[in-house]
Amino acid sequence: MQHTDKPRRGFIQGLMATAAGAALAAPALARPVAAAPAVILDSAKWAPRNRELIAALIAKHGITSKSYNPQRKPYAVFDWDNTSIMNDCEEALLMYQINQLAFKLSPAEFSAIVRQNVPAGNFAPDFKNAAGKVVDLESICTDLDSDYAFLHANYKGMAGSRTLEDIVTTEQFLDFRAKLYFLYEAVNDTHGVNVGYPWVIYFFANMTVSEVRKLAEASHDTNLGMGLVKAKFTSPASLPGKAGVITTSHSQGIRLCTEVATLMDTFRHHGFDVYVSTASLEDVVAEFATNPKYGYHVKRENVLGLRLEQDGEVYKNAYRKNWTLNWGPGKTIVIKQELVAKKGYGPVFVAGDSDGDYDMLRDFPETEVGLIVNRLKKGKIGELSKAAADALKEAHPRFLLQGRQESTGNWLPVETTLKLGKTAAALLG
Numbered sequence: 001m002q003h004t005d006k007p008r009r010g011f012i013q014g015l016m017a018t019a020a021g022a023a024l025a026a027p028a029l030a031r032p033v034a035a036a037p038a039v040i041l042d043s044a045k046w047a048p049r050n051r052e053l054i055a056a057l058i059a060k061h062g063i064t065s066k067s068y069n070p071q072r073k074p075y076a077v078f079d080w081d082n083t084s085i086m087n088d089c090e091e092a093l094l095m096y097q098i099n100q101l102a103f104k105l106s107p108a109e110f111s112a113i114v115r116q117n118v119p120a121g122n123f124a125p126d127f128k129n130a131a132g133k134v135v136d137l138e139s140i141c142t143d144l145d146s147d148y149a150f151l152h153a154n155y156k157g158m159a160g161s162r163t164l165e166d167i168v169t170t171e172q173f174l175d176f177r178a179k180l181y182f183l184y185e186a187v188n189d190t191h192g193v194n195v196g197y198p199w200v201i202y203f204f205a206n207m208t209v210s211e212v213r214k215l216a217e218a219s220h221d222t223n224l225g226m227g228l229v230k231a232k233f234t235s236p237a238s239l240p241g242k243a244g245v246i247t248t249s250h251s252q253g254i255r256l257c258t259e260v261a262t263l264m265d266t267f268r269h270h271g272f273d274v275y276v277s278t279a280s281l282e283d284v285v286a287e288f289a290t291n292p293k294y295g296y297h298v299k300r301e302n303v304l305g306l307r308l309e310q311d312g313e314v315y316k317n318a319y320r321k322n323w324t325l326n327w328g329p330g331k332t333i334v335i336k337q338e339l340v341a342k343k344g345y346g347p348v349f350v351a352g353d354s355d356g357d358y359d360m361l362r363d364f365p366e367t368e369v370g371l372i373v374n375r376l377k378k379g380k381i382g383e384l385s386k387a388a389a390d391a392l393k394e395a396h397p398r399f400l401l402q403g404r405q406e407s408t409g410n411w412l413p414v415e416t417t418l419k420l421g422k423t424a425a426a427l428l429g
Helices: 007-016 049-061 091-099 107-113 137-154 172-191 192-203 209-224 259-271 282-290 329-343 355-362 379-390
Strands: 075-078 229-234 247-253 272-279 303-306 308-311 312-319 349-352 370-373 399-402
Touching: 049 192, 049 259, 049 272, 049 355, 049 370, 091 209, 091 247, 091 282, 091 399, 107 137, 107 192, 107 247, 107 312, 137 172, 137 303, 137 370, 172 192, 172 247, 192 303, 192 308, 209 282, 247 355, 259 272, 272 282, 272 329, 272 355, 303 312, 303 329, 303 370, 308 329, 329 355, 349 355, 355 370, 370 379, 379 399
Parallel strands: 075 272, 075 349, 272 303, 349 370, 370 399
Antiparallel strands: 229 247, 308 312
16 A cells, blocks of 8 residues: 555546556447546556556446446456555554454453464464474463453453553563464464454454444554554563463554555446455455545445354354355355356456465456466465466466565556565566
């Protein structure tokens, strides 16, 4: 995301200057139309070939096409984290929730949730403490139980009297922050996102939907103002507990991706519907995608993500029954269930960045362009990235790579990406 105090002020004005080069000529239509809207894609940010191919896609399927049918509107699906924004708003919210001690859980409830559905035993070999010993679930959870009990008893936002400014200086808080985020990383890397992604949103239990959306907005705003750095957190040596001293890292900060916001606007102006498919809690992303101040203007009903069971408006620490985990193959399932079943056809355009988007990028025969935000990833998304790289000279490639500069969050007018901390851009990981 390229954050400014007024996120939409600069990019619409600046992009209008480039519209002439990308505007599509409107063929004669049987029905009367005022004028063909311009295709506004910033030539300073888009790889030129990507820009041309997407403009051609819009010309083929949008309202300037003779074959356009408003009863059968084409549609596009975008991933959110690291595609529509820079970095991950769910992970940013976890750190914000920790820093604000924004939990509505008793010590007993916290103790149960921190272990919920996580297999016992050691984590993956990379998750060692300072002494070189692999950390196990029960040891770190025991330390977190102790930390949370102290914080709950002493912080005035829970059951105590001490201010947030005071409580965050305590050893117990510093231990809690480092070890809870370490645990999030350990659970996901050891047991996979099918365990880790539901687990992290269980910490919203006992909050209302409006409380979570307000918390999410505060986190989004805070992270938009933070530097894009890899922050390290180490638990206090004076409080080793059972897990020992650990160190973890967090990709701090978020940026608006105005290139995606503008593309969404352009799709809508040309008669496309726009959807978001996310592996974050649906309401967390909805607060970002639908709030006018962020500039994406997605309809609330067009955001598809993870869902929790609710008691009225209050979240429970249980994943929604009969709602697929919206990651990987689950994204395809949800699109088929929520969109294809109603429309009768799949998306013509899909954008993503990771293994979680691999399936939806390739599973629909109607998809003509799959845009991959190039994070130099390996794995399944790396296979699609290589296919895109191999097709750089083809006239009608199935997949496109779009580069970015991770130190700023800005897209680059090339397919290559400059990783945070690196000095040379690369095409593939």
